[in-house]
Each structure stands twice: as structure tokens, then as C-alpha cells.
Amino acid sequence: MEHGQDAAVRDEVALSMRLLRHLGSPDEPANLAFSPLSFHAVLPLLASGASGATRDQIVAFLGPAGADAHATLASKVASEVLAGRDGTVPEVRCAMGVWVDAALRLNPAFADAAASVFNAAARTIAFARAPSMAARPSSSPSLYFNGHWYSPFFPRLTKDGTFHVSPDHAVSVPFMTGSHLPTFMDIGCHPGFNVLRMPYSRGGDGQVFAMYIYLPDERDGLAGLVRQISSNPAALLHKTIVPKRPVTVGELKIPKFEVSLKVEASRLLRELGLDLPFSPAADPFSAMLLDSPQKVAVSSVLHQCFVNVNEKGTVAAAGTVASMMGCAMPDDHIVDFVVDHPFLFFIMEEDSGLVVFAGQVANPLLH
Incomplete structure (x- = not known):
């Protein structure tokens, strides 16, 4: 990718950690899953229909790469990164759309830009006739990912074991314990934490x-790990966090898990400093509509996501609606990777470095 897009990717990675820090509670860690890329997809599209201070605030919220870089990245994501075909492995699908109430007039220039730049359909539709709904444009990116592990686990080797939800609370959960390549894995060891990379089979x-x-390292170290990664996400949330050379693995135990999240995220975005798109007093989307009889604004941002991890691979889906470096190890170094306490996970597209899905697991028994 060009330098501008590299900067936009760094912004998307940083946004991933900003969202993770605010969605999670350091006092009472809970399971959660979300798609940073889904959030990123909708914001440049909204920016293209916004004007004035609202557009400037959306662009600033996305990060210092700038409006053009983020629009280019969003276009590339829609047309290349997430343009997988149904039936392939991994199966990756992305759909983008903008809907405006039929009582309003959609700006043809915005519709053309949505289609050509963001690969998004823009059209009018008859919404519910409640007066409060008449002036609300809606934008929705939907992501679906179905990947099979490059080295799948053997279901017959899955065994129950102890998972420490906290230092004084443990539960019994099924752990995946073996794969076709059980002795060599991509693991990075760092002060305070270890990272395991599990690749998916490469598509055509x-x-x-x-x-x-x-x-x-610590059973109650999840909040500290989030802070540590947030201090330098460009380095700590990057494929170089794991050495290119696989290491010898001693004991390997990874819990099966399914986590989900459904959240009205407008409050989250407001707390992070993005408030003008939600204020009709600012007339934020004048570039999206023609001769609107009233000012319009985003009324809510509904984000839904689920991630399921098992012996075969991962299924993940998300939708957002707006209505370090690796470390070298000696050849004989044996590393255990026993995921028996709360952890973070990220699904990344490795050529670009984009974070597609992210989350944390505090208790694998809770869905």
C-alpha cells in the first residue's frame, strides 16, 4: 500500500484499541467482540455526505492520515480486501448501503460517490412513518468471515480443563489441545504477555x-495488557509482534469460545469525541440530501458482532448501522501456550495489517 494508506491503516489499528478500551470494563472484564473495520467502513462514507464542522470532526476522529487516505482505504477494503467470493475459503463478504427515507431527496453526487468510491448502494426507501424517523439517513456495512485454520485441531483431542476467570474463580471449559502441526507454532514472547498467531488457510x-x-502473564492482567497495547498499537498490534520463524511448542491449550456483542454505540462515539453527526442543529449531512425540509442527523449507531472459534476455524460476522517487534529465540527454546485465563484476540488481514475483528474473552462459558 502507498504511504497514505499505510497511515490510514495505522489509524484503523489505533481506533481498534480506542474502541476496545471503551467497550471493555477494567473493573469487571466481560466477553466482547466487535469489528473495527465495520466502524471504519461507515465513517468515511458518512464523511462524504457531511459538510463543514461535522465532516472535519469525522475526519479528525478517523485519525491524522486525512480524509483522502481514509476514503481510499475504505474503497480498497470494499473492492479488494473484503471482496472474497462465496464458497471460497476463507469466505469473506462485505456489503455496504445507504438508505434515505423516500420523503427526502438523495443528492445524486453523493449516490455516485458512494457507488464509485465505497462500492455502496445509495437509494431511497419508505421507512416507518413515525415523524421522528422521517429525516434519518441510515448507513450499514455488514461483514462476514468464515475461515478454516491452516492447521486445524483434532476434535477428539479436545478436553475439559480449568480456566481461571479471575485469581479466585475458575470454571471448566473445553480446550483444543492438538493440531496437524502440534510442535511448531508462531509465538512471540514479550514482557508481560505472549502472542500466538494462528493463520487461516489461504484462499485462491x-x-x-x-x-x-x-x-x-498474570491471570488478572487483561486490563494492563489493553493499556500496554494501547500505548503503541502500531508496533504491538502488528504481524511483526510474532517472529517469522516458528518456535517449538510444549503444551498448547486454547479454549473453544463464542462471544458476541450488541450495543447502541452512539454514546460510545460521543464519549470518544464524535458528537456533531448526532446533532441535527448542526445540519451535518447537507451534502447527502437536496432541499431537505428539516435538518437530519444520525440518531443511533447499532453495532452487532459475534465470533465463534472451534477446532475447524472461525466464523465471525458484524454490522454497524448508523440510523513490536518479534523476538528471536534459541533453537532449543520450548514455549508453552496455555490460554487458561482472560485474553484478547484479533483477526487481521495480514497484507494490509487491518484489524477486521477484535475482542476479549473473560469466560469461555458465556456466549
């Missing part, structure tokens, strides 16, 4: 996706 288009599991 050559795209490479992988899940990265970040495991703090």
Missing part, C-alpha cells in the same frame, strides 16, 4: 488472514 485470491491471541 492469495489473501492471508490470521487470528492473534494475546495472553497476559
Whole structure:
């Protein structure tokens, strides 16, 4: 990618950690899953229909790469990164759309830009006739990912074991314990945490996706790990966090898990400093509509996501609606990777470095 897009990717990675820090509670860690890329997809599209201070605030919220770089990245994501075909492995699908109430007039220039730049359909539709709904444009990116591990686990080797939800609370959960390549894995060891890279089978288009599991050394170290990664996400949330050379693995135990999240995220975005798109007093989307009889604004941002990880691979889906470096190890160094306490996970597209899905698991028994 060009330098501008590299900067936009760094902004998307940083946004991933900003969202993770605010969605999670350091006092009471809970399971959660979300798609940073889904959030990123909708914001440049909204920016293209916004004007004035609202557009400037959306662009500033996305990061210092700037409006053009983020629009170019969003276009590339829609047309290349997430343009997988149904029936392929990994199966990756992305759909973008903008809907405006039929009582309003959609700006043809915005509709053309949505289609040509963001690969998004823009059209009018008859919404519910409640007066409060008449002036609300809606934008929705939907992501779907179905990947098979490059080295799948053997279901017959899955065994129950102890998972420490906290230092004084443990539960019994099923752990995946073996794969076709059980002795060599991509693991990075760092002060305070270890990282396991689990690649998915590469599709015919050559795209490479992988899940990265970040495991703090301490059983109650999840909040500290989030702070540590947030201090330098460009380095600590990057494929170079794991050495290119696989290491010998001693004991390997990874819990099966399914986590989900459904959240009205407008409050989250407001707390992070993005408030003008939600204020009709600012007339924020004048570039989206023609001769609107009233000012319009985003009324809510509904984000839904789920991630399921098992012996075969991962299924993940998300939708957002707006209505370090590796470390070298000696050849004889044996590393255990036992995920028996709360951890973070990230699904990344490795050529670009984009974070497609992210989350944390505090208790694998809770869905």
C-alpha cells in the first residue's frame, strides 16, 4: 500500500484499541467482540455526505492520515480486501448501503460517490412513518468471515480443563489441545504477555488472514495488557509482534469460545469525541440530501458482532448501522501456550495489517 494508506491503516489499528478500551470494563472484564473495520467502513462514507464542522470532526476522529487516505482505504477494503467470493475459503463478504427515507431527496453526487468510491448502494426507501424517523439517513456495512485454520485441531483431542476467570474463580471449559502441526507454532514472547498467531488457510485470491491471541502473564492482567497495547498499537498490534520463524511448542491449550456483542454505540462515539453527526442543529449531512425540509442527523449507531472459534476455524460476522517487534529465540527454546485465563484476540488481514475483528474473552462459558 502507498504511504497514505499505510497511515490510514495505522489509524484503523489505533481506533481498534480506542474502541476496545471503551467497550471493555477494567473493573469487571466481560466477553466482547466487535469489528473495527465495520466502524471504519461507515465513517468515511458518512464523511462524504457531511459538510463543514461535522465532516472535519469525522475526519479528525478517523485519525491524522486525512480524509483522502481514509476514503481510499475504505474503497480498497470494499473492492479488494473484503471482496472474497462465496464458497471460497476463507469466505469473506462485505456489503455496504445507504438508505434515505423516500420523503427526502438523495443528492445524486453523493449516490455516485458512494457507488464509485465505497462500492455502496445509495437509494431511497419508505421507512416507518413515525415523524421522528422521517429525516434519518441510515448507513450499514455488514461483514462476514468464515475461515478454516491452516492447521486445524483434532476434535477428539479436545478436553475439559480449568480456566481461571479471575485469581479466585475458575470454571471448566473445553480446550483444543492438538493440531496437524502440534510442535511448531508462531509465538512471540514479550514482557508481560505472549502472542500466538494462528493463520487461516489461504484462499485462491492469495489473501492471508490470521487470528492473534494475546495472553497476559498474570491471570488478572487483561486490563494492563489493553493499556500496554494501547500505548503503541502500531508496533504491538502488528504481524511483526510474532517472529517469522516458528518456535517449538510444549503444551498448547486454547479454549473453544463464542462471544458476541450488541450495543447502541452512539454514546460510545460521543464519549470518544464524535458528537456533531448526532446533532441535527448542526445540519451535518447537507451534502447527502437536496432541499431537505428539516435538518437530519444520525440518531443511533447499532453495532452487532459475534465470533465463534472451534477446532475447524472461525466464523465471525458484524454490522454497524448508523440510523513490536518479534523476538528471536534459541533453537532449543520450548514455549508453552496455555490460554487458561482472560485474553484478547484479533483477526487481521495480514497484507494490509487491518484489524477486521477484535475482542476479549473473560469466560469461555458465556456466549
